[in-house]
Amino acid sequence: MSKMYLGVDIGGTAVKLGLVDDTGAVLRRAERSVSFDGYKTPILDTVQAAIRDFLAQDPPAVAGIGVSATGQIDSRRGVVAGTCGNFPGWIGVKIKDTLEREFNLPVTVANDANCMLLGEVWAGAAKGYTDVIGVTLGTGVGGGILTGGHLLEGARGLGGELGHYRLHALDGVVCTCGAIGCYERYAATTALVRGAKSAGLELPDGRAIFEAVAAGNARAAAVLDRWIDEVAQGLAGLVHIFNPQLILVGGGVSAQQKLLIDPLAEKVRSSVMPAFAQGLEIQAAALQNDAGLVGAVYYFLQNAPQ
Secondary structure (H helix, E strand, O other), X not given: OOOEEEEEEEOOOEEEXXXXXXXXXXXXXEEEEOOOOXXXXXXXXXXXXXXXXXHHOOOOOEEEEEEEEOOEEEXXXXXXXXXXXXXXXXXXXXXXXXXXXXXXOOEEEEEHHHHHHHHHHHHOOOOOOOOEEEEEEOOOEEEEEEEOXXXXXXXXXXXXXXXXXXXXXXXXXXXXXXXXXEOHHHHOHHHHHHHHHHOOOOOOOHHHHHHHHHOOOHHHHHHHHHHHHHHHHHHXXXXXXXXXXXXXXXXXXXXXXXXXXXXXXXXHHHHOOHHHHOOOEEEEOOOHHXXXXXXXXXXXXXHOOO
16 A cells, blocks of 8 residues: 655645655645735645645545745755745744644655756656756746755755856846846746847737747747847856756746757757766656645655654
8 A cells, every 4th residue: 555645835826735645646636825815824824724624635644744835945944944035924934843733744844946856856857867957947946956866955955046046246137135147037937028028029928928939020039049048058057067967947938848948958058068968968847736746745755754
């Protein structure tokens, strides 16, 4: 009889829940808004209510809870150590202690981008790989690094914060973290939209930009090309540090194989020293919305006291 685990993926707008077995398969899912009243209700209160409701339906025997959470997560203590930008009342929240007390189950907590990568390693596009850079391109840039088969976490579990290494520190765009020139100011889809606006294009989001490029809009194509350059240069720097087998690209835009993944792969390979390009693969992530909660359970299996 396989064991069951609860995967919980806490994002900026919603919490996703999934009943995950010990092969990484998601057997049941639910989702609830955490921002429904402008965060007046503390996020963790909403999460606890969602878990209670989820476990009450057809009550499964759950062996533990793996949590994936947005922000800088001190995974040693299961506490939110920091955030970037406007996410009220989140810093200092004791996720692990609160949920263990409430549900009488062991709990682990890790950063959402790290969990996305682990989900792909366990049950997705990175299965069988030992050295992987995962990058999620969305309103910000998240990331995770697998090196020698292990998640790179650093001293407190804060490692792999790809969005905030500096590519344009002297003359760049101010970031929500207070620094100048962070990678996510250039590689997030919000940067792509900003580029379109600067070029005088009335294209409100990434989807509209990709549609315009597919329809032959040359100005939109130039904006997209420049944005992919920025994404590629950041990844090239990381390739020289970590020498991965695979770069995995997540986020909604990763569905754009021809217009994003293919040109990005070409640009990264041509931007690194030849030996680093040998055998280097660049692929879209496979698990989409399930990656975070699947990865949270995988993190639990690797780190919870057995």
